[in-house]
Amino acid sequence: MAQLWGGRFTKETDAQVYAFNASIDFDKRLYRQDIEGSIAHATMLGRQGILTEEETQKILDGLRGIREDIERGKIVIDSRYEDIHSFVEANLIDRIGDAGKKLHTGRSRNDQVALDMRLYTREQILAVDALLKELLQVILQTMEENLETYMPGFTHLQKAQPITLAHHYGAYFEMFKRDRQRMKDIYERMNYCPLGAGALAGTTYPLDRELTAQLLDFYGPTLNSMDSVSDRDYLIEFLAALSTVMMHLSRFSEEIIIWNSNEYQFVEIDDAYSTGSSIMPQKKNPDIAELVRGKTGRVYGALMSLLTTMKGIPLAYNKDMQEDKEMAFDAMDTVKDCITLFTGMLATMKFRTDRMAKSAMNGFTNATDAADYLVGKGVPFRDAHGIIGRLVLYCIEQNTSIDALSLEQLQSISDRFEADIYDAISLKTCVEKRLTIGAPGPDAMRKVIALHKAYLVR
Ligand code: ARG
Numbered sequence: 093m094a095q096l097w098g099g100r101f102t103k104e105t106d107a108q109v110y111a112f113n114a115s116i117d118f119d120k121r122l123y124r125q126d127i128e129g130s131i132a133h134a135t136m137l138g139r140q141g142i143l144t145e146e147e148t149q150k151i152l153d154g155l156r157g158i159r160e161d162i163e164r165g166k167i168v169i170d171s172r173y174e175d176i177h178s179f180v181e182a183n184l185i186d187r188i189g190d191a192g193k194k195l196h197t198g199r200s201r202n203d204q205v206a207l208d209m210r211l212y213t214r215e216q217i218l219a220v221d222a223l224l225k226e227l228l229q230v231i232l233q234t235m236e237e238n239l240e241t242y243m244p245g246f247t248h249l250q251k252a253q254p255i256t257l258a259h260h261y262g263a264y265f266e267m268f269k270r271d272r273q274r275m276k277d278i279y280e281r282m283n284y285c286p287l288g289a290g291a292l293a294g295t296t297y298p299l300d301r302e303l304t305a306q307l308l309d310f311y312g313p314t315l316n317s318m319d320s321v322s323d324r325d326y327l328i329e330f331l332a333a334l335s336t337v338m339m340h341l342s343r344f345s346e347e348i349i350i351w352n353s354n355e356y357q358f359v360e361i362d363d364a365y366s367t368g369s370s371i372m373p374q375k376k377n378p379d380i381a382e383l384v385r386g387k388t389g390r391v392y393g394a395l396m397s398l399l400t401t402m403k404g405i406p407l408a409y410n411k412d413m414q415e416d417k418e419m420a421f422d423a424m425d426t427v428k429d430c431i432t433l434f435t436g437m438l439a440t441m442k443f444r445t446d447r448m449a450k451s452a453m454n455g456f457t458n459a460t461d462a463a464d465y466l467v468g469k470g471v472p473f474r475d476a477h478g479i480i481g482r483l484v485l486y487c488i489e490q491n492t493s494i495d496a497l498s499l500e501q502l503q504s505i506s507d508r509f510e511a512d513i514y515d516a517i518s519l520k521t522c523v524e525k526r527l528t529i530g531a532p533g534p535d536a537m538r539k540v541i542a543l544h545k546a547y548l549v550r
Contacts, residue, residue: 095174096181096201110174113411118418119176120169125211126176127159129204129287132307134195136300142198147191154188155180176208177201198297199290202321202409206286209416211308213330214283216424220334221275223431224268225548230439231268232544235261239534239541242519243358243448244457251455254522257443258541259532265544267340274333282326285310289320292408318408324398324416331395331420334427338388341434345381348441352378358448362440365433380437384430394423449519454493456484458517461525462494465516469508479506 095105105113131152138148158180161167173179185192238257245255285305288294294317301313314320351358361378369375401415459480466476480494483505487493494502495517502509515521527533530540 096178096196113174114171115175115414115417116169116171116173116179118421119205119208120179121421122176122208122212123162123169123180124159125208126180126204127155128211129207129308130180130195131155132304133199133287135307136304137194137197137297139303140298140300142297142299143191143194147194150188150191151184151195154184154192157187158183175201175205177204198295198299199287200292200321202291203286203289203317205413206289206321206323207308209324210282210286210326213327213420214279216428217275217279217282217330220337220424220427220431221272223428223435224272224275224337227431227435227438228265228268228272228544228548230435231261231265232541232548234258234438235265235537235541235544238443238445239537240523241443241445241448242452242523244452244455245532251451251457253460254452254457254519255532256523256534256537257445257448258534258537262537262540264340264344268337269544269547271333271337271340274336278326278329278333281329283311284314285312286314286320286323288313289317292318292321322405322408322410322413324402324413327416327420328395328398328402331391331398331423334423335388335392335395337427338384338391338430341430342385342388345385345434348381348437349378349385352381356447356451357444358451359444360442361437362442365437365440380433384434387426387430391423391426394419453495453519456487456494458494458519458522459484461517461522462513465513466506466508468516469510471506471508 134143134148134151134155137143138145143151158167162169167183169176169179173182181192181195184195235258238261241257242254243257243260244251245253245260285301285308287304287308288299288301305311305313314323348359348361350356352361361376361381363376365380366376367379369377397419398416401412405412462483463473463476463480466479467473471479483494483497483502486501486505487497495514499509499511499513502513524533524535527536529536
């Protein structure tokens with residue numbers, strides 16, 4: 093057992109207590125951030141004359157040496173230490189002797205861990221954002237290639253009106269674009285440095301908090317030392333944004349699972365992204381989409397866990413906050429894996445455009461357009477709606493579709509039908525005429541795609 097605080101104790105910590113209390117097994121992934129923070133702290137202590145130049149140099153060399161040795165596998169972060177902060181400090185003292193004991197001047201593990209977690213989260217926000225950008229690029233490419241790939245649009249999972257594949261994908265483009273905007277918002281709000289808050293009440297040393305903030309690329313120091321050590325809002329916000337990403341991925345996965353089913357056969361997931369059955373030789377299952385849908389639960393779990401952990405904690409730091417890490421790390425890893433795999437699955441998925449178009453043609457997806465046709469012939473919309481309703485009923489009885497009826501049959505229901513009805517309700521017309529911005533008409537979509545392209549080169 094190696095801990096930083098034996099002085100006021102007369103007994104060894106109980107071994108089970110030590111293990112229960114320790115966080116090294118999961119906070120060791122913060123070693124880079126911990127060392128980076130210590131380098132900034134020591135640099136600042138040196139500039140302020142709190143450490144001599146020689147002490148500062150020794151500490152900086154020592155910290156960089158530890159980082160190198162960890163990265164080369166020369167030292168292993170092991171469970172003899174309570175946490176990553178103890179590990180780095182103990183190693184530093186072993187390495188450079190007494191100067192190492194001065195690193196923690198004017199600092200507490202409370203502001204140290206607050207800093208480490210912020211630095212880590214900040215990197216993760218950028219990493220998730222970069223992965224989302226790649227996903228958007230794949231989505232946009234499919235949009236550009238499928239401006240005239242017709243498919244049914246659904247409401248209530250019932251065929252509603254015809255759309256295009258580009259339009260359907262465009263909806264997901266909007267969702268993941270908003271997810272990126274959320275990443276940016278969180279980054280802007282969280283990018284302030286808690287270092288220098290001390291245990292809770294700052295310190296009497298003349299620390300230069302502006303300098304450490306600047307060295308670590310923060311916009312500036314946080315402004316209340318109690319809040320600095322006990323704020324985990326940024327992590328909750330990030331987990332909420334990650335949960336929203338998962339919700340979007342999960343909806344998309346659900347659609348792909350449906351499209352990939354034997355009944356639909358709109359898509360075929362690539363062999364590299366499918367799995368088989370141990371018993372049924374014919375099976376090719378959409379496991380990746382199912383797993384992405386399934387893993388959504390654990391990411392929501394991380395959000396609920398941290399919200400609940402934080403809700404009863406009095407100011408300032410309490411050990412409960414150590415529970416901010418394991419599930420948050422798991423959520424970050426999970427979301428990054430899910431976006432990566434999902435992007436690969438999308439990029440390799442094939443579309444059965446013939447089946448999609450055929451599906452768009454039946455199920456009366458042109459009923460609205462037939463009603464609009466009658467409106468064009470002077471029938472008030474409500475009456476037109478009623479006429480087409482009766483027409484649909486007639487078609488169901490005759491087991492046919494509106495466009496397959498003869499003009500005589502159509503005219504037996506309304507004398508306003510003329511020969512131009514067939515063109516007015518063809519699949520092509522139904523889609524092409526939808527030209528309000530945001531609608532599936534290819535000319536409208538081209539304008540939107542141009543905006544998306546400009547957005548993605550930024
Ligand atoms: N392992 C602790 C955490 O993750 C570090 C901070 C410990 N501070 C303390 N006062 N015991 O929160």
